[in-house]
Amino acid sequence: xxxxxxxxxxxxxxxxxxxxxxxxxxxxxxxxxxxxxxxxxxxxxxxxxxxxxxxxxxxxxxxxxxxxxxxxxxxxxxxxxxxxxxxxxxxxxxxxxxxxxxxxxxxxxxxxxxxxxxxxxxxxxxxxxxxxxxxxxxxxxxxxxxxxxxxxxxxxxxxxxxxxxxxxxxxxxxxxxxxxxxxxxxxxxxxxxxxxxxxxxxxxxxxxxxxxxxxxxxxxxxxxxxxxxxxxxxxxxxxxxxxxxxxxxxxxxxxxxxxxxxxxxxxxxxxxxxxxxxxxxxxxxxxxxxxxxxxxxxxxxxxxxxxxxxxxxxxxxxxxx
Amino acid sequence: xxxxxxxxxxxxxxxxxxxxxxxxxxxxxxxxxxxxxxxxxxxxxxxxxxxxxxxxxxxxxxxxxxxxxxxxxxxxxxxxxxxxxxxxxxxxxxxxxxxxxxxxxxxxxxxxxxxxxxxxxxxxxxxxxxxxxxxxxxxxxxxxxxxxxxxxxxxxxxxxxxxxxxxxxxxxxxxxxxxxxxxxxxxxxxxxxxxxxxxxxxxxxxxxxxxxxxxxxxxxxxxxxxxxxxxxxxxxxxxxxxxxxxxxxxxxxxxxxxxxxxxxxxxxxxxxxxxxxxxxx
Numbered sequence: 001x002x003x004x005x006x007x008x009x010x011x012x013x014x015x016x017x018x019x020x021x022x023x024x025x026x027x028x029x030x031x032x033x034x035x036x037x038x039x040x041x042x043x044x045x046x047x048x049x050x051x052x053x054x055x056x057x058x059x060x061x062x063x064x065x066x067x068x069x070x071x072x073x074x075x076x077x078x079x080x081x082x083x084x085x086x087x088x089x090x091x092x093x094x095x096x097x098x099x100x101x102x103x104x105x106x107x108x109x110x111x112x113x114x115x116x117x118x119x120x121x122x123x124x125x126x127x128x129x130x131x132x133x134x135x136x137x138x139x140x141x142x143x144x145x146x147x148x149x150x151x152x153x154x155x156x157x158x159x160x161x162x163x164x165x166x167x168x169x170x171x172x173x174x175x176x177x178x179x180x181x182x183x184x185x186x187x188x189x190x191x192x193x194x195x196x197x198x199x200x201x202x203x204x205x206x207x208x209x210x211x212x213x214x215x216x217x218x219x220x221x222x223x224x225x226x227x228x229x230x231x232x233x234x235x236x237x238x239x240x241x242x243x244x245x246x247x248x249x250x251x252x253x254x255x256x257x258x259x260x261x262x263x264x265x266x267x268x269x270x271x272x273x274x275x276x277x278x279x280x281x282x283x284x285x286x287x288x289x290x291x292x293x294x295x296x297x298x299x300x301x302x303x304x305x306x307x308x309x310x311x312x313x314x315x316x317x318x319x320x321x
Numbered sequence: 322x323x324x325x326x327x328x329x330x331x332x333x334x335x336x337x338x339x340x341x342x343x344x345x346x347x348x349x350x351x352x353x354x355x356x357x358x359x360x361x362x363x364x365x366x367x368x369x370x371x372x373x374x375x376x377x378x379x380x381x382x383x384x385x386x387x388x389x390x391x392x393x394x395x396x397x398x399x400x401x402x403x404x405x406x407x408x409x410x411x412x413x414x415x416x417x418x419x420x421x422x423x424x425x426x427x428x429x430x431x432x433x434x435x436x437x438x439x440x441x442x443x444x445x446x447x448x449x450x451x452x453x454x455x456x457x458x459x460x461x462x463x464x465x466x467x468x469x470x471x472x473x474x475x476x477x478x479x480x481x482x483x484x485x486x487x488x489x490x491x492x493x494x495x496x497x498x499x500x501x502x503x504x505x506x507x508x509x510x511x512x513x514x515x516x517x518x519x520x521x522x523x524x525x526x527x528x529x530x531x532x533x534x535x536x537x538x539x540x541x542x543x544x545x546x547x548x549x550x551x552x553x554x555x556x557x558x559x560x561x562x563x564x565x566x567x568x569x570x571x572x573x574x575x576x577x578x579x580x581x582x583x584x585x586x587x588x589x590x591x592x593x594x595x596x597x598x599x600x601x602x
Contacts, residue, residue, distance in 0.1 A: 133450060136449070137356065207438040208440075211356055
């Protein structure tokens, strides 16, 4: 897609830190574009720029369609996936399914209806699942096995599949990019894994030590920005070359750990789960088994130096923050 | 504790030699870890524990070290001994007795990587899931891998089949062709007698859904002296990895013949052990 064609960009999920950094990078790179950032959550307007407009809006409602009609977006960033890790209350699952599945479907249909030129969708490497028989360097064609053991991950996988099926079906009419990043870390990112990583005296499995890839939030935002012009339709894993074990990551971050056998952690998580609160047990698999993804396809398009920070540097920077 | 055990067995850990090995390995793995879970610090620790067993208990001798050059190989060995002690000994030999030292990436069964402690310990020492993609990724990154083309058929043999090479699968050779990696044939002599009197109850194992069911009066590994014979590298031919089976089979038969020859010659030179059972294929 050519730079000259760019006029208006919609960013969905603007309350998130990654969306804000991406918006900041985009207005710097394309001084004449207008960005509309929307979210159903309250948005802290930390980046003040005349070209960025914030709107709190439910993107399953009619007013969302009005926004598409009025603004004539050239590009849509869908960064608004609701986290699958937070299972703190009963209504959460329903809300998540509505937002992630129905919401995504609706966004994609609106993009097609209002002739958006490019859609960039943020999925996650969690779709591959953390399984003991994962090969190292999983590529984009690998089966999405996350929901085999844990049905609560079904919406994560299904959202990815909705996006990719839609992508191939409409590839003649609209450019679509699905990004599956490894764990993103940084001061703006507050996902379950980053919280776990920086928590002192958090339990780790005494009997397992999986490998991880970490991307700094700036690098991820940069990939989101560059994907606008430099990535063609397709699915891309986003990860650094370097890997680090969970226990080493904790050491780099200067956090003390309590090694406990995995079966005790598992039983405790089961015991602590109640009707009103449940620990996302699938997370335990991610601290037991590796899910290392292949970044070859991304590097083929963005070059060997797609990232400023290596895994260890990204962790060290998180520590500084 | 390790020092005490080593001393009581009458074998010292060659600390300077190990320092030298791990300094060289650190150049190859500067972060001390790799994506497959290798951890040099833990690998050294494991190696120091294995060393007394390797040197004193199994009294391992390595022949043909001069055949190993500074290049990646697909190390292809006969499989024996009911449990994968042979893999542990070959990997120790390649880490400590060949130049330059290398962490051989042993391909392990799928169930193994999910085992608490053991799976992680093996991965930290260099073992990897026996998956085609994994193997190709390792070879493409210039690492040497250890494969047993006989699979479970090789390791789980009854005493009357000891040293009889089983049928080789073709996958390993296709992967060597894909990555243009030389095959390094290896024969292990003596590992069969670690558990010398075994009957494999194949029917019962099938009924119970187990890969093997060895019946033996002894389930404790005996100190059978082990010899590792390394053959000359077998160059991969100019063949497509997708070549028909009959074209591949010629080379697999050649490799099998080399390993059979190494085994038969090795059997002639083996050291006496009360449980030795000389069988040839």
